[in-house]
Amino acid sequence: MSEPLSSPTSPPETDDAPSNFVRDIIDEDLEKDTHDGRVVTRFPPEPNGYLHIGHAKSIVLNFGIAEDYAARGADTTCRLRFDDTNPTGESEAYARSIEDAVHWLGYEPDEVRHASDYFERFYEYAVTLVEKGLAYVDSQSEEEIRENRGTVTEPGRESPYRDRSVDENLDLLRRMKAGEFADGAHVLRAKIDMASEHMIMRDPLLYRIRHIEHYRRGDDWCIYPMYDFAHCLEDAIENVTHSLCTLEFANNRRIYDWILENALPEDQLPQRPHQYEFNRLNLTYTVLSKRKLRRLIEDGAVDGWDDPRLFTLAGLRRRGVPPSAIRQFCRAVGVTRSPGRVQISRFEHAVRDDLNAKAPRVMAVLDPLRVVVENFAEATGLDEDDADRLEADYWPRDITGREGTREVPFTRELFIERDDFREDPPEGFHRLAPGREVRLRHGFFLTCTGLEKDDAGNVTALRAEIDPETRSGHAPDGRNPDGTIHWVSATESLPCEARLYDRLFTHRAPDAGEEDFYEHLDPDALVTRPAARIEPSVPGTLADKPKRSDRTGGADRSSPRGGSALGAQRFQFERIGYFWPDPEDASTDRLVFNQIVPLRDSWAEEDTGLTAQELEKRRREKERERQKQRERAMAGQRDPVEDFGPEQRERFERFLKKHGLSRDDAAVLAERAALAEFFESALGHYDAPQPVANWTINELLRELDDDAPAASLAALPFGADAFARLVQLTDEDAVSAQAARKVFGEMLAGAETEPKQIVEKRNLRRLDDAAKLRRTADEVVAEHPDEAARYRDGETKLLGFFMGRIMERTRSTADAQKARAALRDVLG
């Protein structure tokens, strides 16, 4: 009976730890031992607002990596670091709420740090850059700086102060720090390149003057570092190995790398932190940006940061969403580099999935309709105002390992859900209607024998009779009603208020269009049911008031808290949804329940997903869209020669006429002078234009740095002659195409650059011995009987699978033609 609500051991959450590109990178670094087996991550919020579910994704990512890799033996650390470099708007209160939210989510940072503790060190790094001539004090006005930055298509102009001497810069910087200048009088800038095509590199600002009190450092400083300067250094100071941030910082990686490469001592560079960007979490039917959330709150569209309609962590917490569900959701959505919008139904699924096994079932009626059981006394043998106390299970039978029951009073007058009765039931309606019989959950079968209406024609009460033989919920004659409905006693149930929350916006992407997202606000996102009734057992079974003390580390990680035997905070109101007492407004005299998430309701009109028809329509639209795009793509194709200069044109013509290349190939080579030169030089050693062109374009080109093709070509460990000999080797069938690519890989690595030598050393000569290939094919087929059967069954695409196995076994040396023939032979 006192079965604890939480299982003693939490389920291993790492089981489904998804593979993602960040973990791939970490695996690789661990493999290469880049960081001596350390994996150091961090969650770096600025304490100027509240956290939302998007931050939860980042928290789960960073702390989850620390947990998972620690379990695998790595030396992991994950810190909470406040990125408090801009005192405007930052506060201790925000910092506390953020730390609290991290705890609530179930994580304990290895350490809590503050960027503001590093201000002295940042300054030292700034001095270093100035001394190296890589930073200068600029005294232009804010407007001048903006104007001189240029645009995405026009280069910027250098500041007239750009060439100040190191000594002058040092002096000015010192005086900025000393408070000799007013806000905006000077800034410190990196000296990089005002003409860079990367806007971020046009002499980015490093420090600005701000005579503002910092919530932790007081008046210690009047210059504050910019994000791009501070963040990478914070990571370096903390020995962060993998610095994870969202995609919009991808451009900033250039300056992140630049600062570290130029400010850090040489010996720290090999282990310096690297930034990786992942996709931020977006949800349908809601907004998540700090700015938009703030606006909703300040305008009174919602009731505060913890309004349960909001996807702030405070809101989700108040609504009753368990942290374990949020963690699971965050793991399930995945980490990639493609931005998208996750359907809210996935979130709801995660919450239901979590609560299904954890929330005991009770009954509540949100919109009560009175039912008078006219044969009560006669059927139960009790007095009219007595109660038949029915024993009801807290758990359905498919929830294993959970037991427990309570008594539910069954009286002459009941309440049922108004929705569960129709005077004129539509097709497929399984519930109560005049003359119909339904099962009352945990009790009798009940038949509606009549109804009462008010002057307006609204049904005000029902008359009904129960079958005395069905107290157990079963009929001796085996009949089984279509529907089962929930109910409470009219006289013994308790009044309560229920708050139902729905998505805040009616549009799947409220902030995506031109229009203001306010236009999509759903006024019905909060529906209050003030006259709800709940079975009397509930208040006594509630765990301690949830309040803000819901520190159950994600509920399932620590032992259940005291309180009643059941110790539950969250319930399923049968057939409605999951609920818990509102932490602010519920009290012992006032029952107020928040709906955490409704139950899935396959009877209700589904407005979340798309119907089959809509799906079909979408498909047709997509096909049309594709057709259109095909046309657009074709129309956009232009003659590459159009933009060519005279030299390129000349090369193009030569490749076309003299070497007989295709227009595409000729254009690719002609466009790139260095590559063209290499190509023609290779041709001098092996005069087979098309094969050499293929190799140049498809294999060589990708190894070149786009920004400096000539330099990377010159830096190649081999010349055009060796390259030509490689092409010749494969062209003359001495090695298979795949083996040739292996050889090329080794040439790039540089230890041995003569193709023939590599072929000999690695034993990569083409294998075309028919008997040998036949034996290999036999073995491969014998090893995969299932696939062989499927192939013989007509799944001929599996030939590729078998080819793969042969190539694997022969280290890519097999002659493809002959191997294929052998396979066909064996497979019949």
Added chain:
RNA sequence: UGCCCGGUGGUGUAAUGGCAGCACAUCGGCCUUUGGAGCCGCUGGUGAAGGUUCGAAUCCUUCCCGGGCAGCCA
């Protein structure tokens, strides 16, 4: 328009040159004292065109579409 990043069923995500898989949603069936849960099944996808390769979602080229960058914000 310069640069960077991204496009895989309706949605989110796997497949690291070798069988396009998983989850959610949808639809159908089974089961059910919750129209819940569970179980089984169906439908449906690599933005386009060329190229390389025995073999391409993956490599190359071009195009199309979407996002980001011109704060003394982060």
